[in-house]
Amino acid sequence: MNCIKTILAAALATTAIGSTVNAEELRMSWWGGDSRHIATQEAVKVCGDKYGHTISPEFTGWDGHFQKVATQLAGGTEADIMQINWPWLPIFSEEGTGFADLNDFSDTIDLSQWSEDELAATTRNGHLNGLPASVSGRLFFFNKTTWDKAGLALPTTMEEVMAAGPIFAEKLGDNYYPLEGIGLDASLMIQMIVTQQTGKSFINPETNEVQWTAEELQAGIDMYQKMVDEHVVKSWPDMAAAGNVPLFENADWSNGMIGGSYQWDTTYSKINDPLTEGQELVAVGLLRVDGAQNDGVYRKPSMVFSISSHSDKQQAAAEVLNCLLNEPEGITAMGSERGVPSSNAAASQLLETGGIEQIQVDAQDMVMAAEAPAISPFNEDPDVRAGIEDTLELFAYGELDSAEASEEILMLVNEAMEDK
Template sequence: MKKIFFKAAALCCALSLSACASKKAVSVTPPDGSLDKCELRFSWWGGDDRHEATLKAIDLWSKKHPDITVTPEYGGWDGWTEKVTAQMNSGTEPDIMQINYDWLISMSPDCKGFYDLDSLGGTLDLSGFDEETLSFGRVDGKLNAVTVSLSGRGLFYNSQAYNAIGAAYPQTWSDLIALGKSFSSEDAYPMDLDIQSGGTAWYLAVVYIQQKTGRQFITLDGELGFTEEDIREALDFYKLLEDNHVIRTVKTRTDEDGNAALYQSPEFIGGNVAGVLEWGSAVGKYEAVLPKGVLESGPLLADESGNNSGWMIKPSLLYAVSGHTKHPDEAAAFVDFLLNDEECAEILGTTRGIPASRKARNALEQSGSLTGLSKECEDMLTEADTITISPYMELTRMKSFYNAAIESVSYGTADTKTAAEQMYRSVKEYLEKIKK
């Protein structure tokens, strides 16, 4: 992530998303004080690996704090943003939430949706975090959320499927395109892009253009950095992948998978789809449905000169406390447990990526548990000249623009020029609207 990451994080720290109203003073439980008996709700999304580990962590919490009951609420990513948005709008959200990066903009624009965690220092220890990492959760100086891990998308491949045809993992974009022909004779694909996860197909096209031009798609302060021609070229690249049998068309994916996420698809589980683009913090759900050791990490794609810039990182997820919770100290204590408790760290492992907390990370290092695909992905991104994703790029409405353009090009209802014109206009207008 190199110097560009720290520079971007500092910019994010300074980013002013809105004017925050002052909050009334809160009573913070002293470090040696007792916590009140209460019930807390905790929500998160993820795959089965994350669910199972988190439920075990809650069991450990119950043994250590029997007077504080934590009720879990969890599910898959599809539709999760809409569910939590409805809860936030009705004031029925859980006390503690795993949140996405862009939710700081969409769910707490006035800084009241989530608690200012700096005010809960008596029960939440942040000494194991550097300020660059904490800056991702700050809005106008208020710590609305704590970064759990930093992550980026990487490429992961079914080693059995590749070995079966004697193919090597691609190093360059040209390698990737050439692989389509090798796999087509097996009626298989070297990789695919999950249409259920929101913006995955567009993400890869953005990396390709960022690497080629040096321009960022959307800047940290919400400015559109791509030209209309850049967007058209990104859509041309996506269509090139389809036309060369590198990925399935949208229609083929829909016909074969229905509404199932890619990791649940028989095509992926059976090896006909032999690669995925996924967050390092979430790749465990793909790994879990294949035989042990079959899924392997591949290199970040580069141009012919070996330049692999343009790949992106962000907080994979954050923990936030509801601004309406009746038990802020107890909620903060549970967040502290999730972030810093050594036994909890052992249970959670890397199901949410490589921990940003030094205490949790050290616990995993000492036990030899800091290994696997998440760590390999982090190591590759650390060595690359990465870009910090703008939270504006992650907004649900923005993803609808990307997916609409991808689908229109894939189905042939619009050429790339027309789709690019529409997408450029929609993105630009929405950015101007949301920043008012």
């Protein structure tokens, strides 16, 4: 995949590459918070004005948005342009025909701004169902100030992280830990470890089959437990006793008592802003276990923009979509409200104009350069996630051993995948 830094010499302005259609009245839907709503409303206005279209915005928070889109798609009443969560694609477009095929609009939308891998991730049965607004992936962030205080260089392997646990306890105190990880963070860290060890992703994105054996999964769970035993991460029960607050609200994180976290690259600002003055947060990328076959990166489109298959205004929608993602007016208005943009033109323009920070670009480059097999959207199916995280919580509280937990996870995930 192309790293953002390699495209800075590219032209910042990508213009429409097709002819403008007659003025149309369109609808566009998305979810998000207030800042995303403000930016996107401005973007649809400037892009609508540019091409003479009127675009009615339809926006909500995250809660209930899936149900809203599902109801609209079932009745054929969805917006012409939609922000769609990547894991929803196989749900709403099982055969690839649930959304318009954007390949049909390659004379209007400059698809060259995305890599082949990025487009493949949003293609179903040969149909390009959407364009990634951004790609996000998990990597390790460490508080360099805390590691310096412990007299340690930032780790370059998982073994170095493991070795740091006792040193943190000895030099800084029992309340200091090199890393944190419960819930989703623990689940994805275990998945990273097993992917590295086996060379296989959890669910095959082509066949929808679970690829790990119980023994392979158990090895990852056992390594996580060793992190708890070696004072690398605070245990699940201890985190719960402290209130189970999100990382960015955790005083131990803000004060540097937690030395690192395995997070989405797009959360940099969210987890950096709470740090007290003088602390330095550094992205170090993916850390490998001994004998790893790949980096085990969990990389996915964070969200995509799709055009309705029912819309009779698809050409106009394609013009607006290209403007939002590839043209200077839309790029400026949209900003980085959805992370570092996947569109090369947008990423270059925002970096040049200060719309994104260099560390965000560096973290994104680490994610994009990391090696691992592709993941399946079904990794984020609610039943799949619940099966993994609920079972890991039982394991963390001692109600299951690692062998029982691995068997239980595979049973629950296979059950969830039966109807997929």
